[in-house]
Amino acid sequence: MESIQFSKPTISLEKSDYTEIHKIINSGWVSIGVNVERLEAEFRSRYKVKHAIACSSCTQGLVVVMKAAGWRNKKVAVQPFTWPSTVYAIESNIGNVPVFCDIDPETWLIDINNLPVKAYDAVLAVDTFGNQAEIKTNKPVIYDSAHGFDLKDLGHRGIAEVISFSFTKVVSASEGGMILTNDNRLAETASELRRLSCRMPEINAVIALRSLKNYEKNQEAKIKIIDRYLKSFEFKFNTQRIQSCTNYSVFSILLDTPDERDAIAHALKKSGVEFKTYYDPLVSGLKNIDSVYSRILSLPVYPQIADVQDKICDIINAAAKSASIAQKIRHYSSSVPTPGKRYLKKSGYLDTYLRKQL
Numbered sequence: 001m002e003s004i005q006f007s008k009p010t011i012s013l014e015k016s017d018y019t020e021i022h023k024i025i026n027s028g029w030v031s032i033g034v035n036v037e038r039l040e041a042e043f044r045s046r047y048k049v050k051h052a053i054a055c056s057s058c059t060q061g062l063v064v065v066m067k068a069a070g071w072r073n074k075k076v077a078v079q080p081f082t083w084p085s086t087v088y089a090i091e092s093n094i095g096n097v098p099v100f101c102d103i104d105p106e107t108w109l110i111d112i113n114n115l116p117v118k119a120y121d122a123v124l125a126v127d128t129f130g131n132q133a134e135i136k137t138n139k140p141v142i143y144d145s146a147h148g149f150d151l152k153d154l155g156h157r158g159i160a161e162v163i164s165f166s167f168t169k170v171v172s173a174s175e176g177g178m179i180l181t182n183d184n185r186l187a188e189t190a191s192e193l194r195r196l197s198c199r200m201p202e203i204n205a206v207i208a209l210r211s212l213k214n215y216e217k218n219q220e221a222k223i224k225i226i227d228r229y230l231k232s233f234e235f236k237f238n239t240q241r242i243q244s245c246t247n248y249s250v251f252s253i254l255l256d257t258p259d260e261r262d263a264i265a266h267a268l269k270k271s272g273v274e275f276k277t278y279y280d281p282l283v284s285g286l287k288n289i290d291s292v293y294s295r296i297l298s299l300p301v302y303p304q305i306a307d308v309q310d311k312i313c314d315i316i317n318a319a320a321k322s323a324s325i326a327q328k329i330r331h332y333s334s335s336v337p338t339p340g341k342r343y344l345k346k347s348g349y350l351d352t353y354l355r356k357q358l
């Protein structure tokens, strides 16, 4: 079997898109133009939200939103079971420190009840793998909705939400993000900061507009792939409990034991099937996160794998069956290092975190 990537962008442009791209290049208006405005209008009407501000990435969108919201010198509650961008964004604004909080063991969403209310000033909540987070607190909340395209309450949670259009997402601009907010003042400042630091190129907007049109078709194919996995597996496993809705942005299973997960991971690697053990936690020592991380396996779910999916299932089933033989393979994590993690480790948040535990 040929090697299988973990994810592949489902970008497919049509003739009219290439014509538009030519027009953009010839016009010289290559950033925040009519296509970006079209994309923003689509989001405003789709989610009945007052402001949609397209930007260069979700990471930069989060930085801008926090700056626009005046979050400085804040203790920001966040789950370390996330992509490093979430914490990078917190630390990019002056004086902010992350206060790490454990997740719910079933939904893998931040469980804010694990922190005393006095321990944090604000929350940056993550829609883990596309599972919609809903935070009940009197403190201000921003949603890292990188994986949150099309969640049912999108556009109406917290003071702002930021979506990602990177190449692994259900709707992709190749790279990009979208800030959603109903706060006029925040939107005004965020738009200004976006012009300064994270403009969305027009070409990316053309790609995102096409991706939006293809979303239903691609999503249907993806759900079929997930369904086939669920029906084919011949061993005990768990999946993420959906709190109220999900878009299945990332599909992960939770094995009963780390040995079983590691045996399956080893077999997949040997056969050239790329997998992830998302998310590599930014700190260890939080019970539920450590437990989930030691047993989680995220699998490829893009439509192009349909033809080889039965083979992938066979590999997984065979490995799960012989898991007891493979007990010496310990703690398998995906081979590609997580970008930014080393920088964050050096940047001081770990000290802050450890001091809080003492």
Ligand SMILES: Cc1ncc(COP(=O)(O)O)c(C=O)c1O
Binding pocket: 057, 058, 059, 060, 082, 083, 085, 086, 126, 144, 146, 147, 163, 164, 165, 166, 176, 177
């Ligand atoms: C939870 C989370 N936040 C932020 C990001 C960063 O998004 P972007 O690559 O658009 O900056 C990601 C990327 O996948 C993510 O998973």
